[in-house]
Amino acid sequence: xxxxxxxxxxxxxxxxxxxxxxxxxxxxxxxxxxxxxxxxxxxxxxxxxxxxxxxxxxxxxxxxxxxxxxxxxxxxxxxxxxxxxxxxxxxxxxxxxxxxxxxxxxxxxxxxxxxxxxxxxxxxxxxxxxxxxxxxxxxxxxxxxxxxxxxxxxxxxxxxxxxxxxxxxxxxxxxxxxxxxxxxxxxxxxxxxxxxxxxxxxxxxxxxxxxxxxxxxxxxxxxxxxxxxxxxxxxxxxxxxxxxxxxxxx
Amino acid sequence: xxxxxxxxxxxxxxxxxxxxxxxxxxxxxxxxxxxxxxxxxxxxxxxxxxxxxxxxxxxxxxxxxxxxxxxxxxxxxxxxxxxxxxxxxxxxxxxxxxxxxxxxxxxxxxxxxxxxxxxxxxxxxxxxxxxxxxxxxxxxxxxxxxxxxxxxxxxxxxxxxxxxxxxxxxxxxxxxxxxxxxxxxxxxxxxxxxxxxxxxxxxxxxxxxxxxxxxxxxxxx
Numbered sequence: 001x002x003x004x005x006x007x008x009x010x011x012x013x014x015x016x017x018x019x020x021x022x023x024x025x026x027x028x029x030x031x032x033x034x035x036x037x038x039x040x041x042x043x044x045x046x047x048x049x050x051x052x053x054x055x056x057x058x059x060x061x062x063x064x065x066x067x068x069x070x071x072x073x074x075x076x077x078x079x080x081x082x083x084x085x086x087x088x089x090x091x092x093x094x095x096x097x098x099x100x101x102x103x104x105x106x107x108x109x110x111x112x113x114x115x116x117x118x119x120x121x122x123x124x125x126x127x128x129x130x131x132x133x134x135x136x137x138x139x140x141x142x143x144x145x146x147x148x149x150x151x152x153x154x155x156x157x158x159x160x161x162x163x164x165x166x167x168x169x170x171x172x173x174x175x176x177x178x179x180x181x182x183x184x185x186x187x188x189x190x191x192x193x194x195x196x197x198x199x200x201x202x203x204x205x206x207x208x209x210x211x212x213x214x215x216x217x218x219x220x221x222x223x224x225x226x227x228x229x230x231x232x233x234x235x236x237x238x239x240x241x242x243x244x245x246x247x248x249x250x
Numbered sequence: 251x252x253x254x255x256x257x258x259x260x261x262x263x264x265x266x267x268x269x270x271x272x273x274x275x276x277x278x279x280x281x282x283x284x285x286x287x288x289x290x291x292x293x294x295x296x297x298x299x300x301x302x303x304x305x306x307x308x309x310x311x312x313x314x315x316x317x318x319x320x321x322x323x324x325x326x327x328x329x330x331x332x333x334x335x336x337x338x339x340x341x342x343x344x345x346x347x348x349x350x351x352x353x354x355x356x357x358x359x360x361x362x363x364x365x366x367x368x369x370x371x372x373x374x375x376x377x378x379x380x381x382x383x384x385x386x387x388x389x390x391x392x393x394x395x396x397x398x399x400x401x402x403x404x405x406x407x408x409x410x411x412x413x414x415x416x417x418x419x420x421x422x423x424x425x426x427x428x429x430x431x432x433x434x435x436x437x438x439x440x441x442x443x444x445x446x447x448x449x450x451x452x453x454x455x456x457x458x459x460x461x462x463x464x465x466x467x468x469x470x471x
Contacts, residue, residue, distance in 0.1 A: 024404070028451065050411040053403050053421045069406035072451045086451075104412030112410065112433050112445070119408060119448045131412055174413035174420035 004034060007043045018100065018129075019043050024051030027067035031076055032085055039095040047100040047129060048073040052174050070101055071116070071123050078124035099124045100152075104131035105142035106177040114145035121149050129227040132158035132169075134178045134209075136216045143222045154227040155217040159236045160206040162199065163187040182209060207240055214244060251371070252344045253378035254284040254364040256291070262340070263302055265361040269338035271305050273329075275351060275360075276342045279315030283372065286364040287342030295342060295363065308332040316347035326354060333358065369400075386456030392444045394435030401428035407449040 007017035019038050021031065038046065048070040054062045068076065079086060083094040101120045107113050117128065133139045133155050143153070160166045160178075163186040170178040189205035190198030217223050230237045266272065274292050281287025292309040299306050310333065312318070312325045326333065333339070339360040341348045351360045368380035383400040390397060399405045403421040410429030413420025417430045436442050 050404060050406060052413065055403075055421050064404065066404050066406060067454065068451055069404070069408045069411075071408040071448055075448065075451065102412060107410065107412045107414050108416060108427070109410075109414075109430060109433050112429065113412075115446050116408065119446075123448055175415065177415070 004038055004041065004043065007038065008041045011042055016045065017043060018045040018047050020047045020049060021073065022049050022051030023066060023068045023070055023073050024054070024064050027065050028076055028086055031068070031073055032080065035077055035080055035095065035097070039097070044096065045098045045100065046077060047102065047127075048077070048125075049102050056172070056174060071119050074099055074101060074120055074123035074125050081124070098126060100127035100129065101125040102129050102131070103142075103146075104175045105133065105139045106131060106135070107175055110142060110145065114142065117146045117151065118149055121151050125151065127152040127154065129154045130156040131175045132156040132229065133213055133217055134182050136213060136220070138177075139217060140220050143220050147222055152224045153222055154225045155214075155220075155223050156229060157210050157214055157217075157226045157240075158229040159210040159233070159240055160186060161233055161236075162190070162202040162206065185209065203236065207236060207243060210240055211243055211247065215247075251280040251283055251369070251378075252346070253367045253370045253380070254280060254286045254344055255367055256286045256342070256364050257362070259298060262361075262363050266299075266304065266338055266340065269304075269359070271307050271335060271337045272299055272340050273307050273333055273336040273338075274309040274340050274342060274363075275312070275316065275347065276309065277312040277315045277347070279317070279343075281316075281343035281347070281364070284364075284378065285376070291342055295340065299340075307336055316341075316343050316350055319350075322350065323354065384457070385452075385454075386461065387453070393432045394439055394441065394444075396428060396432045396435055398428050398432060401426075401431070407452060 003020045007019045010017035021034060023031070026034065035046065050070045054060055054064050076086060077097055077099055080091065080095050081097060083091050085091060103113060103117050103120075120128070128151055130139070130153065139155065160169075160182070163183050166178050166183045166186055169176045170183070186202050186205050186209070190202040193201055214226055217226065228237055228240065274295055276282065276287030276289070276292045278288070282289070285291060289311060292311060296306040296309065308329065310325060310329050312322050314321045316322050333355060336358060339351055339355065339358050340363050341351055341360050342363045344364065344366040345362065346366075348360050348362045367378070369382040369384060370378045370380040372378050380400050382397060383405065385399050398407060398409055402409050403419050403425065404411055410427050411420070414427040414430060417427055419425040419427050432445065433442070436444055
């Protein structure tokens with residue numbers, strides 16, 4: 001579903017969405033148009049991403065746009081917030097957004113990726129959601145490189161369903177790195193159990209890993225929260241939140 | 251050079267359906283260097299078409315390149331008789347070659363035997379890599395001589411994207427991340443400042459076709 005439509009529906013139920021826009025599918029003209037639309041619908045948080053390559057997705061035949069990259073899209077949004085469009089035309093009213101973007105602590109070269117965070121900050125990003133964190137050590141190293149930039153960071157937490165999903169994500173999903181010991185831990189959790197029980201036990205282990213990772217990343221200087229991700233297995237989000245709340249109380 | 255790839259045999263036969271007397275075109279430029287329209291490939295094509303019931307009247311081989319106007323026109327002139335007897339011309343060269351032939355010999359139908367893939371270079375026999383996107387606004391002086399538009403799978407100017415890992419592109423592990431290459435090269439040159447700043451949005455006007463260049467008055471005085 002269109003991120004604007006989804007964000008609008010989220011506003012309707014009284015929650016605050018973060019609109020996500022990829023420059024893979026939109027040129028600057030459409031981005032301007034979508035930002036006006038988002039603002040008119042009361043959507044204020046906007047996150048820009050470059051977008052995964054189409055060859056890795058469900059529509060490999062599609063043509064990619066990439067008129068801009070995510071940093072230039074942030075510049076575009078900032079320009080609108082100054083009351084002008086990219087043609088230099090004064091806008092009737094000035095839209096206000098809370099702009100964000102992403103970074104991947106596992107991407108190379110690390111120094112250049114840390115500079116990109118700074119570039120994004122300079123282009124208007126105030127908050128960041130990160131790629132899913134599994135290796136906290138590398139995440140900590142990355143966070144040390146962007147210390148002092150004054151941005152808000154939500155560490156990515158993606159709850160793994162089992163070793164097969166983990167392996168698939170590690171090998172096939174762009175930018176994901178899952179250490180072998182995490183995959184082994186999920187594997188071992190179901191050992192000696194029958195299919196259904198093994199699956200349930202492994203899912204519990206996935207939630208346990210996510211809870212541990214959350215505790216660790218929240219202790220990393222510069223981290224302000226987490227971005228809890230889930231695709232196709234939404235009940236785990238409730239389970240995760242219940243467990244996390246239980247831990248906090250305990 | 252323009253990197254070329256020969257079309258699948260069935261595609262070639264499909265295009266030539268209804269045409270029996272064929273004249274082949276090749277050249278010693280990109281066509282020969284890419285093994286699609288050199289002398290050997292012209293012979294192979296003649297054998298293939300003959301096996302499939304066609305009559306190959308001859309082959310026009312342009313020394314240098316079909317895109318070299320004077321040489322092309324004089325070669326065509328020399329072989330005018332055989333070209334006039336053909337009911338189709340099969341061009342084992344790039345799309346520019348096919349269209350040059352169509353413009354010069356409009357009374358005949360010309361068909362492509364190859365797909366024009368990209369502008370690149372051969373890195374060893376049988377392989378070519380894309381190097382230039384012909385965007386019309388060269389930035390290689392700022393990127394250490396490595397083009398992100400052609401060599402980054404997303405063609406972004408403030409790369410790399412979050413899919414760059416271990417020096418490789420997220421699209422496939424055989425492709426180097428262009429931004430890793432740029433970073434390494436600029437670091438070696440002591441010019442990393444070139445990519446520390448935000449690169450502004452690109453003006454794509456110079457990349458929109460159809461483009462015409464007038465060379466008159468453009469020379470450095």
